Amino acid sequence: MPEIPAVSRRLLLGGALATGALAAGVGSAQAASVTEAATAVDPAPRRRPGQKSMIDVAFEPCRTVRVGVIGLGNRGHGMSEGWSVVPGCTVTAVCDIRAERAKRTADRLVATGRPRPAEYGGSDESYARMLERDDIDLVYIATPWEFHYEQGRAALLAGKHVIVELPIATGLEELWDLVDTSERTRRHLILSENCSYGRNELAMLKMAHEGLFGDVTNGHGGYLHDLRALLFSDTYYTDAWRRLWHTRSTASFYAMHGLAPVAAAMDINRGDRMTVLRATATEPKGLADYRERFVPRSHPSWQETYINGDLVTCLIDTAKGRVIRAEHDVSSPRPYSRINSLAGSRGIFEDYAGTSTTGGRIYVEPDHSGHSWRDFDTYRKEFDHWLWKKIGDDAANNGGHGGMDYVLQWRTVQLMRAGLVPDIDVYDSAAWCAPVPLSVKSLAAGGRPVEVPDFTRGSWVNLRTGLDSRTSEMPPVA
Ligand SMILES: NC(=O)c1ccc[n+]([C@@H]2O[C@H](COP(=O)([O-])OP(=O)(O)OC[C@H]3O[C@@H](n4cnc5c(N)ncnc54)[C@H](O)[C@@H]3O)[C@@H](O)[C@H]2O)c1
Numbered sequence: 456m457p458e459i460p461a462v463s464r465r466l467l468l469g470g471a472l473a474t475g476a477l478a479a480g481v482g483s484a485q486a487a488s489v490t491e492a493a494t495a496v497d498p499a500p501r502r503r504p505g506q507k508s509m510i511d512v513a514f515e516p517c518r519t520v521r522v523g524v525i526g527l528g529n530r531g532h533g534m535s536e537g538w539s540v541v542p543g544c545t546v547t548a549v550c551d552i553r554a555e556r557a558k559r560t561a562d563r564l565v566a567t568g569r570p571r572p573a574e575y576g577g578s579d580e581s582y583a584r585m586l587e588r589d590d591i592d593l594v595y596i597a598t599p600w601e602f603h604y605e606q607g608r609a610a611l612l613a614g615k616h617v618i619v620e621l622p623i624a625t626g627l628e629e630l631w632d633l634v635d636t637s638e639r640t641r642r643h644l645i646l647s648e649n650c651s652y653g654r655n656e657l658a659m660l661k662m663a664h665e666g667l668f669g670d671v672t673n674g675h676g677g678y679l680h681d682l683r684a685l686l687f688s689d690t691y692y693t694d695a696w697r698r699l700w701h702t703r704s705t706a707s708f709y710a711m712h713g714l715a716p717v718a719a720a721m722d723i724n725r726g727d728r729m730t731v732l733r734a735t736a737t738e739p740k741g742l743a744d745y746r747e748r749f750v751p752r753s754h755p756s757w758q759e760t761y762i763n764g765d766l767v768t769c770l771i772d773t774a775k776g777r778v779i780r781a782e783h784d785v786s787s788p789r790p791y792s793r794i795n796s797l798a799g800s801r802g803i804f805e806d807y808a809g810t811s812t813t814g815g816r817i818y819v820e821p822d823h824s825g826h827s828w829r830d831f832d833t834y835r836k837e838f839d840h841w842l843w844k845k846i847g848d849d850a851a852n853n854g855g856h857g858g859m860d861y862v863l864q865w866r867t868v869q870l871m872r873a874g875l876v877p878d879i880d881v882y883d884s885a886a887w888c889a890p891v892p893l894s895v896k897s898l899a900a901g902g903r904p905v906e907v908p909d910f911t912r913g914s915w916v917n918l919r920t921g922l923d924s925r926t927s928e929m930p931p932v933a
Contacts, residue, residue, distance in 0.1 A: 462753065470613055493731045493904035494896065495682070499912050500631055506638045509881055510914050514616070514643065516874030518933065520544045520867075523591035523615070524572075527551040527560045528693050530620060531597030533791055533855055535560050537864050538595065539569045540853050543932045544868045550575035550585045553693075573596045586613035593871065596620060599696040600708070604629040611640045618645045619891070621711050622888035627908065630885040630892070634910050637881040644876055645867070646884035648715045650793060651922055652862040654847070655806050655815055655831070656716035657840035659797055662804065662924055663720040665838070667819050669801030671721055676713025677782030678793045683745040686785070687756060695756070696823060698742070702759045705736055707767040707894040710781040711887045713793040714769075717779050719922045720797050724882050728915040731772040733904040734894040736764025742784030761786075767898075769890045771907065774915075781890060804831065841926040842866060869929045878922045885910040 522538045524531050537544050541849035546569065549560045565571050575585040586594070586609055594605055594610040594617045600679055611633075623646050624630050636650040637644045650656060663671055685691045686698040700708060721727050742761040750756055765786045772781040782794065795806035795815075802819030808828075809816035815831030823829055825932030842862050843850070854861025870877055889907055897904045909915060 457900050480773045490748045491858050493906045494900060496627060496893075496896075496906045496908050499908065499910075500635065502635070502638065502912070506635065508911070508914060509637050509641070509643060510911065510917075511876050511919060512641070512643070513874050514871045516930075517592055517872055518543070518930075520871045521547045521590050521592045521863075523548040523550070523554050523585055523588065524560070525550045525585070525594060525596045525597030526602075526620075527556040528597070529551075529691065531595070532556070532560050532563070534574075534595060534597060534860065536563060536567060537854060537860055538868075539567065540562055540863075541868045542929055543872050544864075545570060546572045548573040548575060548585050548588055549589045550582045552576060552579050552581065567838050583609060586610055586615065591615055592619060593867070594733040597647075599693070600625060600700065601696070604633065607633055608636050609645055611636045611642045611644060614640065614642065616643045616645075616871070618647045619884075620647045621709055622646075622891050623884050624888060625706075625891050627889065627892045630889060630910070631908070634885050643877050644881045644884060645823070645879050646711065646715070646887060647863065647877060648711060648884075648887065649856055649859045649863045650865065651710040651715045651719060651879065652842065653716065653795075653857070653859045654839070654843050655813060655835060656719075656795060657843065657922065658831075658838040659716065659795065659804055659806075660720045660923055661838040661840060662834065663797055663799075667802060667834075667838075668797055668804070669820075670871030671777060671797060671799040673778045673780070673798050674717030674721060675780045675782075675794050675796040676710070676715075676717045677780075677784070677792070677794045678709050679782060679784045679789060679790055679794065680710045681787065681791070682785040683741065683788075684749075686742065687746065687754075692718075698756065698759070701739070701742055701761045701763045703762075704895060705767070705898050706892075707769050707781065707783040707890050708763070709785070710767075710769060710890055713795060714771075714779065714781040714890065715883075715887045716793075717781075717797060718883075718887060721773060721775075721777055721779070722918070723773065724880075724886060724911055725921055726916065726918045727773045727775045727777065728823060728909055728911070729771045729886060729889075729907040730774050730776045731904045732769050732890060732893045732897060732907050733902055734767060734769045734890075734897040736768075736898055737766045739764055739786070741765045741788075745786075747924050764898075767894060768893050769897075771890070772904075792871060804834075806831075841924075845926075865929070869927070872930045874900055874926060875927065878924055882910045882914075883921070 811830035850858030
């Protein structure tokens, strides 16, 4: 099965990585005809007795959301503070395999006037001890990708809701298992997809739902971020975990930041669904070229061979005949973009393309004619999502990534405290992450189309709200 295996920490640290095992398809992948029969994936596993869908299942309301954090590196340390400033939220426990990082985060929270969280650390099992606590409602996971599945699953089994950084898992069986475990434990598992709460992304969603693009036919998103300097830094990614993924497999590792907002605007799992994926990969050139020019020969990276294509593109068909193009490139010189574009029978929006203050450009009939782009500014103002109208100023003061981290955290806490249905559920999370293993499968088969599983087991046909929620209040803090 050409999936990305979860690797153990021992393997990761030992450097004995399975280089080459999954390299098939690099540079040779050709997009196959859509009409060609897609390679079938295994059928949906049967639900066990008592196991039920988590669609439209509301959180049980709670007065305070008590968060336990696993992984306190760049992301987890910053987000811990983010959780602690949301009204009605408190961080009760923090965990990192490196105990000193748990202390650092606990110290930081105390320095900002918050209660001291319990500290866990010292071993790769420390998180399991933290999960035994009964004062955690939500577990936030910000460890390297290879740990997300086992830690997310363990959190569900410990009776906690869980929000996991991208991706929730890297294998199809693992994705199904998280869906099933969520359904069995009746606990939500949510992808921590902050970009789904971006201001332009949410305005794009509202415009799509209000018909500005007519019939939406296609969308384009991705994660195009020159990470070369960070990937080769000895102090940024712990144990170089992220660079090592490029030695291990050929896949679209992390396209969800651009894919998820397009999928939301197309009502994926809410009236439409992704059906078939085919992937292409360019030659892996960027990392080796960077190393050649900037990294001393004594550096351990010189023992590595990079096999992931620089630009991995997934073309995804939907049941309603739409097409999504999702891209991933972190190893080429280029300015940042998540692309974030949507188009239909009446017009098109493109983010990261304009010179206006919002950075977007638009062209929609009947407002526009003459084949020239217009600034997005007035449209974003008109279609601003209620969350940004309500907490946009707080987000600007508190949050990273232009404030969308804060919006994600505020909204998650609000949903839990008010007892509402999550905007992003386990089915969305699994579908948005499925291109990771599916791109491996497609590339290994020379770019042939592969089926995308229906994690909802047929419920995708039902219309329901998600990120386009109606205005609601944060319950007052007593
Ligand atoms: N959504 C976003 O915008 C965004 C931004 C940055 C990073 N991320 C994601 O956050 C995650 C972490 O990235 P990072 O940049 O913080 O990496 P990092 O290397 O800085 O931090 C990872 C931390 O996890 C710890 N860790 C490893 N194994 C552990 C275990 N078994 N138990 C407990 N702790 C363990 C490490 O010691 C380290 O402190 C990744 O999944 C990354 O993709 C998301």
